[in-house]
Amino acid sequence: MLLLAGLCVAAASLPTERAAARYGPRAVALFREWNQxxxxxxxxxxxxxxxxVNxxxxxxxxxxxxxDNWGVQDYWATPLEMFGKGAGDCEDFSIGKYISLLVLGVPPxxxxxxxxxxxxxxLGSTISQAxxxxxxxxxxxxxxxxxxSLVTSIDPASQRPDLIPVFSFNAQGLWVGTRSSDVSKLTRWRQVMDKMKNEGFTF
Structure with a gap:
């Protein structure tokens, strides 16, 4: 049933269903769908x-x-935590998609x-949100x-003028414009990566 339990991939692999079970039956059901x-x-x-994946x-x-989900203003959830709630915000969606594509062998x-x-x-609005x-x-x-997470289509960045980049990151680095720095400075990212490793994800 666990199609990827023993799969070796270049960048990442999934934990077992047992890890998902700690977050309840909803997490197990979504984990099974995701795994399949x-x-x-x-x-x-x-x-x-x-x-x-999107x-x-x-x-x-x-x-x-x-x-509403966690009772705090800012919380970065692992995919298994998100599955347990059946809900997440933009960071959680982005993290889930990122991990999924790594597991599928997309180069990091x-x-x-x-x-x-x-x-x-x-575009004419002066109101913006993180x-x-x-x-x-x-x-x-x-x-x-x-x-x-808020748009169903996958569009080139030039077609998303409503988005103004501030910084970007992955497991290898952190970038502000063309300047790179140590991603460990991004505390919430380091914390969620540690949680995923404790759940059984490998990178």
Whole structure:
């Protein structure tokens, strides 16, 4: 039943269903669906992996703010924690998609989580809010494609002028513009990575 339990991939692999069970029956059910979907996506082209992973999270997980989900203003959940709630916010969606694509063998240097300011109410609006998306780079010089928890389509960054990048990161580094630095400075990212390793994810 656990299609990926023994799978060796370049960047990441999943924990067992037993790890999901600590978060309750909802987590187990979603973990099984997730595991089955990822198993079925082995060997397909990367663009299909992006599409299927994006759809899974956007369709199966409810969007809910941290204060309502966890009782705190800002909480970065692991995929298993999110499955236990059946809900998450933009950081949780982005993390889940990032981990999924790593498990599917997408090279880690093609993926970055991007913290942005999102304009609310259209381009002419002066109102913005903090938001996070996942970006995929087909090559180092390619325009990134944006996977967003609030938009069903996967669009090139040039078609998302409502998003203003602030910084980006992945497991390898942290970037502000073209300047890179040690990702360990990003405390919440370090904490969620540690939680995932404790749950049985490998990177």
């Amino acid at each position: 979907q990822l198993g079925g996506l082995q060997g397909v082209e990367e663009r299909q992996k992006l599409s299927e 759809q899974f999270f956007n369709r199966r997980i409810l969007y809910r703010e941290d204060i 240097d093609k993926l970055r989580l991007i913290y942005v300011k999102a304009r609310i109410g259209g 938001h996070m998306v996942l970006a995929y780079y087909a090559s180092p010089s390619a325009e990134p494609l944006i996977l967003d």
